Amino acid sequence: MTSNFEFLKNKDSKLFNIMNEAEKLYRDGYFEQAAIQARKFAEIICKKTLGVRRTNEETFDEMLATLKDILGENPTDKEFIDDLYFIKAKGNQAAHDDGKLSGSEALECLKRGFELSINYAIKNNWANKKIINSHFDIDILMTGKKYKFKEKYQEIRQDTPDVAEEILKRAQNETDENIQDEKENSDETLNSASDIKDEKVIKADFKKKKRETPSKNKKTAQKENHKKKRKEKPEKENKKEPRTDNDRLFYMIVFGVLFVMFISIMIFILPL
16 A cells, blocks of 8 residues: 555546655645645535536535535534635645645545545445545655554664664553453453343243243232132021921911811810
């Protein structure tokens, strides 16, 4: 990789060539020319983003005003518009005869151009995860080469051994901190998973008990009903016996009265 804008190469070679040249100009100390290239890049991005929605707009300012009205107020679109305005302003400043830009200002134009290119890729639906998560690399800008840590460390070690050792220690500390953070995150994840599992087990036991309780209550109720019925039967039988005795007594009285009447008739009425 020789440019931060390498991902544009296969999608839009014109945009890639503009920003690749801007990086080279910055690397050689031509900060104003680098900013002018960035402004050219931003104007093309603005024109391409407008697309068929562009009507009578001719200048960069007119296209920017229309694009600002079209895009919403969400943070991504606002950042997109802000970057376009910033690069346009710095590019205009650099284009004047007395225009002077510092290295930091030109660098900011390149960085904002990089963010523009990512948002442009997202808007055109060809930004993959690698592009979205990419960052502007100062090493690539200044050397035109993507350094691996080992290569960079060896070069620094040859020139300044003390600095190289310090860099190695920092890298080791960062690695240890990352490992510790990953371990803590892993422990938290495991604890969270364990808590969730315990909660699920408790809920399952509660549901099981809830299902078992009605069946037990049902069986208990059936037994109690059975006992109640067995108790009620003797009571009904006992209630029938008093009724039978009362009936017998009633019939005996009636029979006795009839008998007395019969005897009276025989004694008093028949002799007459």
